Amino acid sequence: MKKENTDTSDWGTRTNKRTIHLAYWTTAWVVTMALATFGPKFLWHSNELLTLLAILINLGLGIGMIVANIQHLKVLDEMMQKIQLEAMGLSLGIGVVCGLSYSLLDTTNLISSDAEISYLVILMSLTYLVGIFTGHRRYR
Amino acid sequence: MKNRLKVLRAERDWTQAELATALEVSRQTVNAIETDKYDPSLPLAFKISRLFGKTIEDIFQDEETS
Numbered sequence: 001m002k003k004e005n006t007d008t009s010d011w012g013t014r015t016n017k018r019t020i021h022l023a024y025w026t027t028a029w030v031v032t033m034a035l036a037t038f039g040p041k042f043l044w045h046s047n048e049l050l051t052l053l054a055i056l057i058n059l060g061l062g063i064g065m066i067v068a069n070i071q072h073l074k075v076l077d078e079m080m081q082k083i084q085l086e087a088m089g090l091s092l093g094i095g096v097v098c099g100l101s102y103s104l105l106d107t108t109n110l111i112s113s114d115a116e117i118s119y120l121v122i123l124m125s126l127t128y129l130v131g132i133f134t135g136h137r138r139y140r
Numbered sequence: 141m142k143n144r145l146k147v148l149r150a151e152r153d154w155t156q157a158e159l160a161t162a163l164e165v166s167r168q169t170v171n172a173i174e175t176d177k178y179d180p181s182l183p184l185a186f187k188i189s190r191l192f193g194k195t196i197e198d199i200f201q202d203e204e205t206s
Binding site for chain 2: 082
């Protein structure tokens with residue numbers, strides 16, 4: 001069976017390569033995020049230069065992760081892109097709406113604790129995972 | 141939209157994975173098209189028609205007109 005595309009590497013190999021590439025960038029970003037969070041307290045005892053360096057490295061790797069994610073999305077087939085788009089739309093929508101409501105609860109003092117961005121990140125991550133799961137189920 | 145992809149694939153004795161490789165999509169996408177859960181874009185429909193040597197109308201039928 002002849003392939004429709006004339007690219008040197010096949011689509012499956014390219015997709016796997018981009019997925020692994022994204023996993024490396026994400027792992028590096030998560031590790032440096034942990035380093036920048038816990039390093040000042042446990043490793044370098046609040047040395048400002050090292051803290052700034054850790055944050056800048058984390059930021060740089062975060063940008064790399066975004067680029068890797070875009071490259072990963074581009075290599076996916078059209079149905080997988082649709083699933084990703086719907087999951088990201090759901091995650092962004094719920095993140096913005098619930099995040100602002102949560103912020104309002106804080107600024108109007110209806111909740112006693114301060115609004116933490118980590119809760120928003122967890123909510124968006126879980127929503128994204130639910131979106132991916134339901135998207136795959138829908139087209140199964 | 142209905143399609144004859146499963147029949148055409150069976151006639152050639154291809155697996156979903158083989159067809160997916162030829163079309164450069166995932167096996168899940170081929171399965172979703174065959175079960176009418178996903179309608180392919182026009183470029184992918186043309187790719188399918190070229191692969192099977194048929195016109196798009198031979199493979200895909202609009203349910204409202206058929």
